[in-house]
Amino acid sequence: MEDVIKVTQLSKSYGSQKAVSELELSVKKGTVFGLLGANGAGKSTAIECILGTKKADQGQVLILGLNPVRDRKSLFQKIGVQFQENCYQTEILVSELCEETACLYQSPADWKSLCSEFGLSGKYKSPVKNLSGGERQKLFIVMALIPNPQVVFLDELTTGLDAKARRDVWKILSELKRRGLTIFLTSHFMDEVEALCDQICILKEGRAVFYGTVGQAKQFSGCEDFEEAYLALSGEEDEIG
Numbered sequence: 001m002e003d004v005i006k007v008t009q010l011s012k013s014y015g016s017q018k019a020v021s022e023l024e025l026s027v028k029k030g031t032v033f034g035l036l037g038a039n040g041a042g043k044s045t046a047i048e049c050i051l052g053t054k055k056a057d058q059g060q061v062l063i064l065g066l067n068p069v070r071d072r073k074s075l076f077q078k079i080g081v082q083f084q085e086n087c088y089q090t091e092i093l094v095s096e097l098c099e100e101t102a103c104l105y106q107s108p109a110d111w112k113s114l115c116s117e118f119g120l121s122g123k124y125k126s127p128v129k130n131l132s133g134g135e136r137q138k139l140f141i142v143m144a145l146i147p148n149p150q151v152v153f154l155d156e157l158t159t160g161l162d163a164k165a166r167r168d169v170w171k172i173l174s175e176l177k178r179r180g181l182t183i184f185l186t187s188h189f190m191d192e193v194e195a196l197c198d199q200i201c202i203l204k205e206g207r208a209v210f211y212g213t214v215g216q217a218k219q220f221s222g223c224e225d226f227e228e229a230y231l232a233l234s235g236e237e238d239e240i241g
């Protein structure tokens with residue numbers, strides 16, 4: 001199976017603070033990869049360096065065989081990105097934002113079907129700023145899928161969504177994965193990670209402390225429950241205790 005994402009020896013510091021250290025990972029086509037870790041562990045920095053929106057100090061990244069910095073233009077057409085915050089004009093309507101986004105891509109997905117899948121069809125004429133936190137989060141996932149991407153990056157996938165909306169998002173992503181979409185996500189919800197991820201990497205202070213499957217994480221930690229395994233491996237348990 002081909003590597004859709006390949007990261008080698010990726011490092012990034014902010015002054016003397018090492019945010020990501022010598023990160024190595026690879027993601028196969030049609031799989032879901034979860035980058036996990038406590039607040040401040042380095043997940044967003046890693047994603048931004050992988051996407052080339054932040055300059056890494058060292059390391060190599062290939063997405064679909066392309067270099068995200070050098071091949072930015074061609075890669076832009078093939079990937080989708082959901083950030084924790086998006087920039088948009090203050091008064092823009094949901095329909096306008098979706099249309100403007102779709103215009104940027106050569107073969108965009110039908111944004112109206114995406115909105116309807118995500119339960120947003122009644123909101124086309126609402127200003128984005130009037131959406132609830134959860135609705136806005138769903139809209140950002142829709143925007144990441146509008147490019148009709150081969151690979152999608154979802155940072156804090158379902159933060160702010162209610163229980164039903166989270167399940168709905170999982171179902172949609174599982175279906176997209178079945179159709180061959182490769183998904184790279186970060187999440188603080190271990191039930192979500194267990195339901196979706198084929199491979200995970202747990203970061204602690206910028207370093208990978210575990211890399212493998214959810215099953216292997218349980219085995220390695222000696223915990224039957226994945227959240228317990230995650231807490232033990234990520235070191236979050238130490239901080240609480």
Ligand SMILES: Nc1ncnc2c1ncn2[C@@H]1O[C@H](COP(=O)(O)OP(=O)(O)OP(=O)(O)O)[C@@H](O)[C@H]1O
Nearest residue numbers: 014017018019037038039040041042043044045046
């Ligand atoms: N622009 C910046 N300048 C200085 N330090 C930064 C900057 N961005 C992040 N950091 C620091 O780098 C470390 C990693 O931050 P990062 O945002 O990558 O973590 P994260 O795992 O995504 O956290 P969260 O789960 O809270 O979103 C943290 O210690 C953070 O304070």
